[in-house]
Amino acid sequence: MTQALYKRVLLKISGEALMGDGEFGIDLPTVERVARQVKAAREMGVEVCLVVGGGNIFRGLSMAASGMERASADYMGMLATVMNALAVQNSLEALGVHTRVMSAIEMTSVCEPYIRRRALRHLEKGRVVIFAAGTGNPFFTTDTGAALRAAEMGCDALMKGTQVDGIYTADPKTDPDATRFDAISYHEVLARDLKVMDQAAISLTRENGIPIVVFSLKDGIEGALTGAGQHTVVGGSDSAQ
Numbered sequence: 252m253t254q255a256l257y258k259r260v261l262l263k264i265s266g267e268a269l270m271g272d273g274e275f276g277i278d279l280p281t282v283e284r285v286a287r288q289v290k291a292a293r294e295m296g297v298e299v300c301l302v303v304g305g306g307n308i309f310r311g312l313s314m315a316a317s318g319m320e321r322a323s324a325d326y327m328g329m330l331a332t333v334m335n336a337l338a339v340q341n342s343l344e345a346l347g348v349h350t351r352v353m354s355a356i357e358m359t360s361v362c363e364p365y366i367r368r369r370a371l372r373h374l375e376k377g378r379v380v381i382f383a384a385g386t387g388n389p390f391f392t393t394d395t396g397a398a399l400r401a402a403e404m405g406c407d408a409l410m411k412g413t414q415v416d417g418i419y420t421a422d423p424k425t426d427p428d429a430t431r432f433d434a435i436s437y438h439e440v441l442a443r444d445l446k447v448m449d450q451a452a453i454s455l456t457r458e459n460g461i462p463i464v465v466f467s468l469k470d471g472i473e474g475a476l477t478g479a480g481q482h483t484v485v486g487g488s489d490s491a492q
């Protein structure tokens with residue numbers, strides 16, 4: 252088996268990646284497919300942190316647009332990420348992968364509270380740690396939560412599993428001339444306003460020198476972990492690589 256380029260990674264999955272062909276909620280076969288990729292990464296010897304979004308259930312911003320107080324709506328969004336985390340945990344454990352869910356908002360009868368040193372210990376023991384409830388603060392996103400936890404856990408890369416196989420100059424679904432970057436700098440992602448992750452998340456990864464690897468969940472995580480196959484790596488200095 253080809254060696255993985257990274258010893259410890261954080262995998263960010265958006266809530267929408269869990270809803271399959273549905274328009275809302277959790278599709279268990281889809282969750283299981285994601286879980287299989289996490290298992291594949293573990294079998295390559297990679298330590299895995301996981302952050303799951305909540306957009307398939309609840310997005311604070313859209314509820315705030317309908318008139319709800321933003322902070323309360325965001326707390327509801329964070330609770331949605333806990334539901335997704337439990338669904339992913341269920342699928343992983345069914346595949347025999349040991350996991351812990353740690354929430355940034357304490358709910359001790361459901362999962363562990365997030366304690367950094369404890370999370371590190373879980374990783375050292377080979378457990379997959381699923382970080383729920385984002386950063387625990389309203390006005391943030393799970394992308395930022397992912398960048399934050401990746402820095403705290405000393406991850407070698409932030410893997411962003413999406414529907415497309417990397418970052419394009421334009422939306423490949425609507426623009427036939429769009430081309431994919433193999434590598435791009437943080438600066439260029441920000442300057443071109445490419446919709447990879449939100450700006451706070453890009454800044455955090457940049458400050459901490461953590462590459463972001465954007466890959467297609469359909470193609471699978473193995474190629475992205477070994478540097479084979481199609482994906483985009485965000486990193487490097489201020490000029491495109």
Ligand code: UDP
Pocket residue numbers: 264265266267303304305306307309310311312324325326327328329331332384385386387388389390391392393394396
């Ligand atoms: N959220 C938040 N703080 C965080 C992370 C998430 O308030 O640190 C809320 C926010 O309302 C967001 C929702 O949780 O809309 C779901 O997260 P996100 O939109 O990042 O999920 P994704 O787009 O990845 O599915």
